[in-house]
Amino acid sequence: MKIWNGYGSEHSMNLVMIGKFKSANDAEQTKEIIDKLTEKLADKIEVGSVRRRFGEGVLELLKEANIYTLDPIELEHFLFDTSTWVKGDKIILTTDESEISAFIKLMLDKGAKIEIFSAHDYPDDKPEHGK
Template identity: 40%
Template structure:
């Protein structure tokens, strides 16, 4: 007989990331970039989020997009359950996971970034 003990925790960050760009076209370009990268990663069977280095196909793709600031683990954040929406010059990202890759990408693309927990700051309430 085998006995298995495990521990876990149910957690939800309820994280909200808001990136504010100077121009609306920059926010639109960011939204399109995240969609393009996510689509590539989900279709690329060679991408390994646990790898120390990028595979050749991913490295070529990142080079074409001029994206060199993320590790494979961070790039994998784009595959998490994330909701990205754009309203004018603002991009809003929400997730229950730690998705710091989006923060890095927003800063890299020139956005002013705000990060908070919707548990502590519900968006439908006045603060």
């Protein structure tokens, strides 16, 4: 079961973000960072809380990943309901959220060229998970 934590907005972006990297290895390494941040931040931050500083252990986690462009408030983006997978030299992220700046910054930091669109408007361009 998914529980929405938010102030009551329509969650219907049907957003697709595709980050194209210089190599499949770069895409895999970036996906590993996304997975690690998603896993480790779950018990370190609370979605919806106002953060002006990085909490206990969070700064060390970002240093390990060599990420220095994220704001404390953006960290909750990794806890939103997203689906992320690697296909060759690309990371594909799908979500109904509109707050994705953390993923954009992370992928740009790791050398990606990014395409973002709504699958409502371009349903034929939406990649299927694992295909």
